[in-house]
Amino acid sequence: MQKTFEPPRLDLLSGQPGNPHARRTGASRALISEIAGVPVRELTERYGSPLFVYDEAELKRNLFRWKQAFETLYQPVRFAWSYKTCYLRGICQCFHEEGSLAEVVSEMEYHKARKSGVPGKNIILNGPHKSQILLREALKEGAILHIDHFDEVDDVLAIADESDHKLKVGIRVNMDAGIQPVWSRFGFNFENGEAQQALTQLLRHPHIQLSGVHCHIGTYILDPQAYALMTQKLLTLAYWAEDRFDQRIEHLDLGGGFPSPARLKGIYHSPEVYLPPPSEYAEAIVNSLQANLRPGHLPQLLLESGRALVDSAGWLLSSVLARKVMPDGRDLVVMDAGVNVLYTATWYEIQASLTQKHEGEFHSTQLVGPLCMNIDVLHPEWMLPALERGEILCIPNVGAYNVTQSMQFIVTRPAVVLLREDGSEDLIRRAETLSDVEMGEG
Numbered sequence: 001m002q003k004t005f006e007p008p009r010l011d012l013l014s015g016q017p018g019n020p021h022a023r024r025t026g027a028s029r030a031l032i033s034e035i036a037g038v039p040v041r042e043l044t045e046r047y048g049s050p051l052f053v054y055d056e057a058e059l060k061r062n063l064f065r066w067k068q069a070f071e072t073l074y075q076p077v078r079f080a081w082s083y084k085t086c087y088l089r090g091i092c093q094c095f096h097e098e099g100s101l102a103e104v105v106s107e108m109e110y111h112k113a114r115k116s117g118v119p120g121k122n123i124i125l126n127g128p129h130k131s132q133i134l135l136r137e138a139l140k141e142g143a144i145l146h147i148d149h150f151d152e153v154d155d156v157l158a159i160a161d162e163s164d165h166k167l168k169v170g171i172r173v174n175m176d177a178g179i180q181p182v183w184s185r186f187g188f189n190f191e192n193g194e195a196q197q198a199l200t201q202l203l204r205h206p207h208i209q210l211s212g213v214h215c216h217i218g219t220y221i222l223d224p225q226a227y228a229l230m231t232q233k234l235l236t237l238a239y240w241a242e243d244r245f246d247q248r249i250e251h252l253d254l255g256g257g258f259p260s261p262a263r264l265k266g267i268y269h270s271p272e273v274y275l276p277p278p279s280e281y282a283e284a285i286v287n288s289l290q291a292n293l294r295p296g297h298l299p300q301l302l303l304e305s306g307r308a309l310v311d312s313a314g315w316l317l318s319s320v321l322a323r324k325v326m327p328d329g330r331d332l333v334v335m336d337a338g339v340n341v342l343y344t345a346t347w348y349e350i351q352a353s354l355t356q357k358h359e360g361e362f363h364s365t366q367l368v369g370p371l372c373m374n375i376d377v378l379h380p381e382w383m384l385p386a387l388e389r390g391e392i393l394c395i396p397n398v399g400a401y402n403v404t405q406s407m408q409f410i411v412t413r414p415a416v417v418l419l420r421e422d423g424s425e426d427l428i429r430r431a432e433t434l435s436d437v438e439m440g441e442g
């Protein structure tokens with residue numbers, strides 16, 4: 001029997017669970033009505049909206065979890081708080097109280113750490129720009145210095161010429177550890193011999209002593225084996241220098257880069273599924289140390305973890321300003337916080353959670369901020385019920401990079417409150433006003 005012709009049909013893939021090819025539209029049914037036991041509504045009533053909220057207990061739990069994973073396998077190990085991740089004094093102090101060093105990458109950050117009482121010897125100074133004045137100051141104060149480029153080698157050699165004692169310096173190295181793209185713009189390349197060349201120039205000087213080697217292969221690194229390879233390559237370099245200049249490194253700094261539970265754009269599975277636990281990173285690194293360290297050599301292992309320690313300890317509370325239906329029928333909600341305060345919305349898929357219960361249907365909704373700019377989109381299609389005006393949404397996992405990278409643009413920046421372990425609340429940065437914006441104007 002002859003079949004009737006059926007024309008081919010294209011069906012749009014839906015975002016239903018189980019369909020890994022569909023574009024996810026998110027499902028924000030999880031309710032976050034309180035943070036560390038404090039109702040979110042009370043927080044915005046006390047400190048205004050939008051509002052960044054940090055939880056000291058969560059921050060310290062994260063540090064403890066990562067420290068413990070390493071300390072049970074290797075000693076000595078020291079964490080250094082990466083200031084750029086969030087350098088509010090209240091946050092830095094939580095880490096310093098727990099023994100973290102400060103990892104800074106500029107003169108401003110160096111002075112911020114010193115002003116908070118961190119001694120020079122507890123500061124790691126990285127970064128591509130260090131003035132001669134800063135280099136002199138840091139070397140005098142005994143900071144752990146990682147030289148970034150050959151011009152800086154020249155600067156350090158000039159300081160060594162004038163010195164009557166040995167100056168301890170380290171170098172930053174970049175390499176292919178299997179992570180793409182290779183962050184090759186910082187430090188000296190391992191594979192092409194640049195790192196050996198830098199060490200040769202430095203260590204020929206009678207007043208230079210090699211303190212250690214450093215590498216930061218990138219951020220949100222999901223493959224623990226990349227750290228194993230980095231460890232192996234850094235030790236190969238360190239022993240190459242030891243054999244030629246009879247100098248043994250005191251520290252091995254593996255940078256930061258451990259991932260946080262914030263959800264990366266473009267990955268279908270949720271972070272709970274794809275995130276390796278701290279123990280996998282610790283095992284990969286320590287196995288590589290055991291395989292590559294020379295007998296009797298136990299350099300201090302330095303880790304400059306940023307986002308893995310603080311992302312899950314920070315939330316952004318934001319209120320609904322307005323609701324609209326677009327000409328194409330899509331729902332749109334205008335929030336009082338936009339991309340000016342949520343820089344990480346560029347690479348994370350933000351998970352705006354409801355803070356109060358809703359009955360009824362959820363619709364794909366475009367979630368936007370208050371800026372008069374088309375780019376101010378927090379989520380292009382987030383599943384939301386019909387929200388009330390003034391209702392608060394809570395965005396979790398925003399503790400890293402947002403406060404430091406947020407900007408005064410069209411609006412001022414919000415307050416930041418730290419919920420203490422003892423139940424008290426510290427306003428660690430007040431909300432800005434017009435005078436903050438005009439500060440410094442003639």
Ligand SMILES: Cc1ncc(COP(=O)(O)O)c(C=O)c1O
Pocket residue numbers: 082085103126216218219220255256257258304305306307308400
């Ligand atoms: C040198 C250095 N160390 C540490 C960090 C912290 O990185 P992460 O937040 O990925 O742990 C950075 C971030 O860029 C960095 O440049």
